[in-house]
Amino acid sequence: MTTKEILLSAKEAKTAFASITAEQKNEALAAMADALEQEAEEILTQNRLDLEAAKGTVSDVMLDRLMLTMDRIRGMADGIRDVIQLPDPVGRILTERTITDGLNLKKVSVPLGVVAIIYESRPNVTSDAAALCLKSGNVCILRGGKEAYRTSKSVVNAMRKGLRSVGLLEELINIVDDTTRASAQELMQARGYVDLLIPRGGAGLIRACVENATVPCIETGTGICSIYVDSSADLPKALKIINNAKTQRPSVCNAEETLLVNEQIAAAFLPDLKQLLVDQRIAEGNPPVELRLCEKALAIIPGTPAVSQDFDTEFLDYILAVKIVKDVREAVEHIARHSTHHSEAILTQDMNAADYFTTHVDSAALYVNASTRFTDGGMFGLGCEMGISTQKLHARGPMGLEELTSYKYIVTGDGQIRS
16 A cells, blocks of 8 residues: 555544444454464564665664564563553543533543654564554554564554454554655655654654654654763662663663763772773673763773764664763753753762752653663553653653543533523
């Protein structure tokens, strides 16, 4: 199908979806999860083809993002099942009161309608997005990156099989076959067909959508996440947190990209940091973290001299920009200049410093003595997520079911007229 045909089909399916009950949605989600596991061999076959085609064109870290295993497919299916357990977000009475002339006024949650998601090479986004859209009563149009097209298509085919098995329209979940920029542009400008556009990927993709979309668009994803180590920090705990935030999965948006270190503890802390992230990882046969150091940090440990651009870069790799700062105020000022307003952390035993940090840093998620890796729909109890919104209107932070709804007013009377 052409992108235009998919848009038409999705708009028609939106009308049919309005009368589907919460029980029917949960039954469909269970069938989708089962179908993913039943079709796992075919999905893995298509994933191997994508991996072969992508080798040499993307980094090893990004290849890991693209790769599926049987365990990862089970994880995708379990993510769908987690959504079943969440309360239905549609039809909730948000407020109710009696207004002028005895009219009853209800504010009721409703689906957005047709949600289009443009994303890059992460197959799990395909199932997460479809599950969240279905549970929230929305028709989804998925437009993944070309590196993962075969995988995403096979995942969609499996989920549509699940929909058919319970008697629902397969057009509730759609995937765009055209992976060129033309299809992305068509979704960005599909006024009257797309009710919300969500880009999920790198800075270039998000910028293109924000600048070119004529449909409502939510800015998500780019994460230049910073961790500040205060003078009072528990340094062994700080090392553990930074190691997790940087190396557990460096290719995701909640991974740490910048480390700010208080000058009072830098001489004691930075050698231990290098030992953990560089020397120990080499000894264990793991990729070392490239430390891009400011001048003051270079005087303490060896590394790559940092340039100003390093503090404005989402590396998505084993690279960490390091800067020594005077105090929490300078750390906050640095974050204000360079952050993408995703996730930031302070490591401190001084609650006054923690309060200053959480009051003055303007990001969607702030952490005190914990890793930024927790900014995630699953970790926040949302089941899974559509993306991490870094803007303030409509949604902020991990976007779960509630963020995929709007509301309408229902006013009930008994013959009242306005005088």
